[in-house]
Amino acid sequence: MLTSPFLSLPGAVAAGGIDEGLVAHYGNPLVEQRRLEDGSAIVDLSTYGILSVAGPDRLSWLNSLASQKLDRLAPGESAETLFLDPNGHIEFDVRVLDDGATTWLVTEGAESPALHAWLGRMRFMLRVELADRSVDLAVIGTMAADASSVGAVVEGEVPLVWSDPWAQGVRGGWQYAIPDDHPAADWALSLAIVTRERLTQLAAEVADGRRTAAGILALEALRIAAWRPRLSTEGDEKAIPHEFDWLRTAVHLDKGCYRGQETVAKVHNLGHPPRRMVMLHLDGSDTVLPAHGDEVLAERTRPESEAGWRVCGSVTSSAIHHELGPIALAVIRRGVPADAPLEVRTAETGETVAAAQVVVVPPEAGATAGIPRLPRLGVRR
Template identity: 40%
Template sequence: MLIMTVAVSALDPASVDAGATAHYGDPVREQRLLTDAAGLVDRSHRGVLAVPGADRLSWLHSLTTQHLERLAPMTGTELLVLSPHGHVEHHAGVLDDGTTTWLDVEPGSDLLGYLQRMVFMMRVEPADVTAEWALLSLVGPDTDAVLAAAGVPPLAAPDVLPVPDAKFATGTVGARPTAMYAAAPAFGGWVRRVPGGADLLVPRASVDEVAAALGVPWAGIWAFEAMRVEARRPRLGFETDHRTLPAEAGWTAPGVHLEKGCYRGQETVARVHHLGRPPRKLVLLHLDGVTTDDLPAPQTPVLNADGRTVGFVGTAVRHHELGQVALALVKQNVAAGTVLHVGPSTAQVDL
């Protein structure tokens, strides 16, 4: 059967996802596949960094928001790098194989440049290995069954610590990553169990071989993004701007350890958490879809009934069940059910 592959670059050459496939002929079917069964998404346009060296975990622990000193081999997590004022500058998925820590980052990320500037006398050698390694994502409720059929040993479900109360007592947060994603060697690389599925970091030359071994249909980045929006998972550069704090975007649980040693931006993180009310919050907007079929572009202002700007749109999608929806970062005082305006569309907040 002939499959029509539509590249993002053919639709939006300026998109950060221009190196990905938008869909394989039927975006709605692909969404249902990821909702009801399992599909494979090629996310190999993302950057991959390798950080080998004896000091890698303690070094990354000191530079990032995550507790990494005791990250066990074959465990993944997430981390953030913040500005001195606590604003999110970088986000990365993490996997350590016992000798190297692997980071997957947004296309075009300059995280490597920052890490290289921070090496000093540490025994680490961060490098960009995107040309050799590719990230694929297996998404859907059948993920575990598909991996088992391909010979991957069982992987524990993601283990994410709850965010402690604003005035939590010392010792409440364990000395471990706030999110722990089980991993295992597979397909010449590694599989990392994550919320909603599993990420596969594999040699770029073996992508087709891995896809054949898994035996599930391909799904495009449009379907992947629709699932991400439904799950309200933020994405750097979409649901963030130059002043976004981790707590605003909902990154505290998977990516920020609130009781670890000093790192850049920690004072702001602690102050915002203990005050218990970040200035903005991530919400899902339902768009009316009446005035226009066009989805709002990222960074489109969100206006209240008085015409005042209360936030901005991050990612807008056509969801196969929810219709036109978008993630948006809005002011903390915007209540559930509030009617807002995004361009010519009316929108309603769903917290």
């Protein structure tokens, strides 16, 4: 793993776990959140992987594999796509940008080698050239109005800046979340691809006060507040797009065939996702913040013989937000009522924390075809 120059900045505290190699914070995560949110701070994401796909067949080839429609992606246009297994489970979450000659794929670092290897096996006789550019290029995150101002690489006349479509959703997608005032409206993340030399220069600009940096904890808090799923935290081997409302940005429901499409269509039109993502407002957890994998429990009152607290899911991400306080994303069983009291049991201390559920994916998500239910044979009404 390449060492980020941001780790050498004054006050930098290294992140661990899936974010190893990045800076967790520089001493004040809450202030860093505000600065990142207002566009005045940048966040180092240089552990992310960057793949390039060149050749005349690149877009049609990727389109045949991806959940998103990519065959007409215009130069400079951003997209998000998922690569699924044959049963519709999510294998890769990929940010996609085309410059007119090359398509750029950005993933989290842990996913990049496996994605590179898988795409290499899927080329067959097509005119595509696949390369890993992570050694000479890096990713910087920003919420500034002009993300290219960090010194993004320019190919042709296109700055290599990916703008997250989560804020608005995309044509061909579907939103399960009910509220009109979706918190994604405040999520304006862009990812700028810069050279490794420029990455070092940006760290130097932070060191001498010309720029401000935020750590990955700040970005995570804003992401959770925006209900923005992240595969490395929210996902597991059973994850399907519907459970995270990912159809709003990463799935085109009217495109041609791709691997896993049958599951996507069947669950959306006829069934329901078995689990659903929720956001939790955590009570009294300023000092006891739940960790990834901590159990979520729901109160069950009926039947009386089964009354009590039952495990219904697990925490996937948690943070202390500068306005909302302690919050988390969790994945719970679909059948848990939207108004059910919830608690989180922390594995580290064994303590329980009361949690107020904010519905992201409602229990009734799916079954959009509206086919009438027929009575079972042999049942009289």
